[in-house]
Amino acid sequence: MGRRAAETIVHGIVAAFVVMVLLRVQRIHSPQDRIRFWLLAMGLPLAGTPLLWVLAPWRLDEGFRDGWALVSGSHLGANTGHVLGPLGALMALLVLAGTALFLRDAIPFVLEFITSRPAHQTSATPSKVLSAAADRAAVALGMETPRLSVLVSKHPILMCRGLRKPFIVVSTGLCEMLSPGELRASIAHEMSHAKHRDPVLGWALLVARGLCFFNPAVQLAARAAVLEIERRADQSAARMVGSTRDVVDSLRKISGAHGVSGHTAGGAKRMWQGFRMAAIEMRCQTLLRHEEASSANLPPWILPTTAIGLGVILFLTVA
Amino acid sequence: MERPLAHNPDRPRAIPGEWARHGGRGPWDAGYAAWTTLAVLAGMALALRAGDAISGWVRGVPRGVHLCTSVAEAEARTGLSLGQFGQGLPGYAFTTGGIRTTTSPVRAVAVQARAGQDQVTLLRSSDGEIPLVLRPPLPAFHEITIPLAAGRTATLRAARQADGSVWQDLEWPDGVGKIALRGNGRTVELIRLAKQVSEELR
Numbered sequence: 221m222g223r224r225a226a227e228t229i230v231h232g233i234v235a236a237f238v239v240m241v242l243l244r245v246q247r248i249h250s251p252q253d254r255i256r257f258w259l260l261a262m263g264l265p266l267a268g269t270p271l272l273w274v275l276a277p278w279r280l281d282e283g284f285r286d287g288w289a290l291v292s293g294s295h296l297g298a299n300t301g302h303v304l305g306p307l308g309a310l311m312a313l314l315v316l317a318g319t320a321l322f323l324r325d326a327i328p329f330v331l332e333f334i335t336s337r338p339a340h341q342t343s344a345t346p347s348k349v350l351s352a353a354a355d356r357a358a359v360a361l362g363m364e365t366p367r368l369s370v371l372v373s374k375h376p377i378l379m380c381r382g383l384r385k386p387f388i389v390v391s392t393g394l395c396e397m398l399s400p401g402e403l404r405a406s407i408a409h410e411m412s413h414a415k416h417r418d419p420v421l422g423w424a425l426l427v428a429r430g431l432c433f434f435n436p437a438v439q440l441a442a443r444a445a446v447l448e449i450e451r452r453a454d455q456s457a458a459r460m461v462g463s464t465r466d467v468v469d470s471l472r473k474i475s476g477a478h479g480v481s482g483h484t485a486g487g488a489k490r491m492w493q494g495f496r497m498a499a500i501e502m503r504c505q506t507l508l509r510h511e512e513a514s515s516a517n518l519p520p521w522i523l524p525t526t527a528i529g530l531g532v533i534l535f536l537t538v539a
Numbered sequence: 540m541e542r543p544l545a546h547n548p549d550r551p552r553a554i555p556g557e558w559a560r561h562g563g564r565g566p567w568d569a570g571y572a573a574w575t576t577l578a579v580l581a582g583m584a585l586a587l588r589a590g591d592a593i594s595g596w597v598r599g600v601p602r603g604v605h606l607c608t609s610v611a612e613a614e615a616r617t618g619l620s621l622g623q624f625g626q627g628l629p630g631y632a633f634t635t636g637g638i639r640t641t642t643s644p645v646r647a648v649a650v651q652a653r654a655g656q657d658q659v660t661l662l663r664s665s666d667g668e669i670p671l672v673l674r675p676p677l678p679a680f681h682e683i684t685i686p687l688a689a690g691r692t693a694t695l696r697a698a699r700q701a702d703g704s705v706w707q708d709l710e711w712p713d714g715v716g717k718i719a720l721r722g723n724g725r726t727v728e729l730i731r732l733a734k735q736v737s738e739e740l741r
Contacts, residue, residue, distance in 0.1 A: 238583050245575045282616070282642040286603040290584055291591040295602060519572050529580035537587060 224273065225434055226293065226311050227539035229318070232265035232437030234537060235530055239441070242526060251452035253518045258445035260527055262438050264534060266428055272535060279538050293539040314436050321439035322429050329426065344370040344392055353404040354388065357411035360460040366414050370395075376474050378406055383423065386414035394474070402470035405461045409470075412456035418449050447499070454507050468504040475500035600639070601672040607638040610650060617646040619663050619716075622739040628652045628732060631659060641670050645716075649673040657724035661736060666715040674721060677706055685730065687711060687737045695726070709733045713740065 239261040248254055278284055285292035296307055346354075346368040358365040367387035371377055377391035388410045398406060413419065425442045432438040454471070458464040475497045595602050607613040610625040610633075617640050627633060628650075637651030637660075646665035651658065662669045677698035687693050693711035700706060709729050710719035718740060722729045 234583060234587070238579055241579050241582075242576065245579065246572055282605075286641075286643045289591075291587040294605065295591050295600075296594045519569055522572055522576060525576055526580070529576070533580065533584050533587070536584075 222311075223293065223539050225315070227537075228265045228269045228432065229311065229314050229435050229437065230537060230539055231269045231534045232261070232432070232435045232441070234533060235261040235264045236437040236441050238526070238530055238533075242522075246522070248518060250518065251448040251455060253523075254448040255445050255452065256523055257526070258441050258448060260523065260530070261441040262425075262428060262432075262445065264527075264530055265435060265438055266432055268531060268534060276535070279535070285538055288536060289538045290533065290536040291538070315434040318432070318434045318436035318439050321436055321443070322433040325439075325443065326426065326429065344372050346370050346390075347395060349400055349403060350390065350395060350407065353400075353407040354411065356404065357408040357457075357460055360408070361411055361415045361456075363411075363415050366411070378410060378474065380410040380413035381419055382414075383420050386417065386419055388414065397473060398470055399466075401461065401463065401466040402473065405457050405463070405466035406470045406474070408457035408460040409453045409467065412453040412460075413449075415456075416449075416452065418453070421449065422446070447503070451503060451506060454503060458507065464507055468507060471500050471504055599636075603641050603643060603670075604672050605640045605642075606636055607640055610638055613638050613640045613648045613650070616640050617642065617648050617665065619646060619648050619665055620740070621648065621650060621661065621663065624650070624661060624736060624739065628659060628661065629735065630654050631657075634658075639673055641673060645670055647673055654724075657722065657728070659720060659722035659724065659729070659732065661732075662717075662719040662721065663713065663740070664716040664718075667717075669710075669717050669719055674708075674719065677708060677721075679708070685709075687730075687734055691737060693733060693737075695730075697726075711737065 239257045242248070243254060243257055248257065272279060279289075282294070285294055289295075293307070347370075350368060350370070351365075354365050354368055366382075366385070369387055369389045371389065371391045373391040374393040375391060376394040376397055377389060378394050379389050380386050381389055388407065390407070390410075394406070395403060425445060429439055429442045454467055458467045461467070592602065595604075598606070600606055605616065607616065610621055614620055614625060631652035631654045634651045634653050637649075639649045639651075641647045645667050647663065647670050649660055649662045649669075651660045653659075660674070662674055664670070677696065679696035679698045681695075681697040683695050684692050685695050691711060693709050696708045696710075698706050698708075704723055706721060706723050707726060707729055708719055708721050710717055711733070712718075718736060720729055720733050720736065722732075
């Protein structure tokens with residue numbers, strides 16, 4: 221069991237590293253393509269590695285390890301007979317890191333999901349500005365206008381929810397805080413999530429992360445995929461409203477509002493808000509810097525080639 | 540309708556870095572994409588292989604050789620029995636990290652023991668020659684055949700190391716495999732051990 225967990229961790233690290241380097245050297249800036257690459261980095265250790273155990277159990281034999289494997293745990297001194305050698309200690313640290321990364325994201329996600337359920341809060345009728353923004357974005361995206369659920373709350377709440385039929389949750393506090401242009405950009409952002417069925421993808425990623433909670437590489441790849449999902453929505457919103465500035469300003473205002481509320485909280489929460497604001501600011505900078513890059517088309521054979529190449533490497537990597 | 544980025548007034552006039560380097564051709568040159576993909580994948584494969592090799596080099600264990608914690612583990616791994624010598628060579632104590640095996644291309648085991656300054660290594664292969672990774676070659680200056688028992692002979696080779704010490708190999712056939720003793724002690728002591736081993740592992 222320990223050896224198999226170690227193998228998925230090693231495979232995850234290898235896949236994530238290759239994807240990271242490829243995205244950099246090939247200058248892949250399109251969020252859509254980056255999502256696919258990060259999903260590949262997640263999927264290989266999650267599904268590919270167990271498939272190798274089933275289809276090629278002889279990979280664990282000494283003959284394969286000594287003759288064919290690129291790297292084998294047995295060559296690295298993994299079986300020195302000690303209960304916790306240096307490699308075992310490293311693996312334990314990686315497992316701790318993976319678990320911490322999973323809990324760091326899963327706990328706030330679940331808490332936010334529970335506390336922001338529309339059924340738990342007073343609802344209001346969408347304003348004309350809000351409805352117009354949603355209708356305009358729906359036309360631009362070629363979809364039906366999803367249901368708008370307006371919560372009476374001073375806190376800025378904005379999210380796309382619903383697995384089968386996505387809908388937009390927005391709070392009155394958010395509508396008051398943003399200018400009409402920023403509100404249009406924010407709604408366009410959430411509409412893009414609805415168009416791409418991102419809530420389904422978000423839950424799928426969370427389930428995958430839960431299955432591989434011990435694997436830091438899978439956790440980081442999933443976080444990168446989530447970031448790219450947000451970037452895709454940012455870029456789509458910028459295209460729809462015709463202004464990157466409105467998207468950036470709305471993002472900064474919303475994250476700043478969350479940050480202000482964090483000043484009254486404890487150090488851990490402030491640190492959490494700090495991370496969140498830094499991530500938002502990075503998105504803003506990326507949006508300002510690379511908006512044009514989304515128009516570049518990735519040659520269709522790169523992803524399958526990478527998948528096959530990585531599959532071969534992982535096949536020859538035995539824990 | 541979506542507004543094309545080209546008409547976006549907020550669009551940067553020039554994006555520094557990668558776009559400029561491509562001289563306006565666009566980033567997707569098939570040749571560039573192909574060789575970078577192959578280079579990254581090959582680089583990762585080489586890095587993994589190097590990590591495997593470096594680890595073995597640091598521990599002094601060549602690829603394909605396994606350090607065992609006990610003779611029992613070595614016997615289980617190779618299926619080769621060392622008989623009573625699994626408990627220790629008479630008068631010698633096993634050295635730490637001195638129990639090594641190979642499983643490919645030949646199953647073989649090497650057990651190193653020490654008595655004072657004298658070292659001796661007992662080697663046994665399942666078939667064919669004892670692998671060089673377990674018994675590095677020695678340039679012999681002297682080679683003779685000596686009788687071990689009735690109808691059984693062994694080849695004794697002697698070699699001088701760079702530090703001036705003399706090492707001797709005593710090797711005899713064991714079915715389709717080989718048994719050997721390598722030591723730096725006296726020749727009569729090596730022959731005495733060889734006779735005991737030959738009798739026990741017959």
